[in-house]
Structures are given as structure tokens and as C-alpha cells.
Amino acid sequence: MIFLVKEKACRNCRKIVEEEKVCPVCGNTTFTTFWRGYVVIVNPEQSEIAKRMGINTIGKYALRLSR
Numbered sequence: 001m002i003f004l005v006k007e008k009a010c011r012n013c014r015k016i017v018e019e020e021k022v023c024p025v026c027g028n029t030t031f032t033t034f035w036r037g038y039v040v041i042v043n044p045e046q047s048e049i050a051k052r053m054g055i056n057t058i059g060k061y062a063l064r065l066s067r
């Protein structure tokens with residue numbers, strides 16, 4: 001699979017977006033393209049990872065931000 005769009009992660013909540021200028025989850029406007037690994041949260045209420053990361057919205061989130 002080839003990603004033509006460079007995905008970026010929200011610096012605040014780590015939500016991964018493509019073209020958005022404003023984070024759809026937290027409203028933050030600063031993103032980084034330097035991130036590694038991701039998790040897809042489908043059921044935040046039942047997910048231990050989501051709880052640990054403080055995520056309560058469905059979506060794809062970066063595990064680590066490098067910068």
C-alpha cells in the first residue's frame with residue numbers, strides 16, 4: 001500500500017489526519033509529520049489503550065511523536 005498523502009499527527013491528542021488544518025478531535029492546529037506507529041481506536045469505551053492514552057473518540061492515533 002502506498003500513501004501519497006503525508007499523514008500528520010495532532011501534537012495535542014495524536015489524532016492522525018491528512019489534509020485537515022484543524023484537529024477534528026481537540027481543535028488543535030499544530031501537527032507533526034514525525035510520528036511512529038499508530039493504533040486504530042474503534043471502541044474507546046472498552047479499549048484499555050484508549051483509556052491509557054486518554055482517547056475517547058474513534059479514529060487513528062499515533063503512538064509516538066518524535067518532535
Ligand SMILES: [Zn+2]
Nearest residue numbers: 010013023026
Ligand atoms: Zn488533536
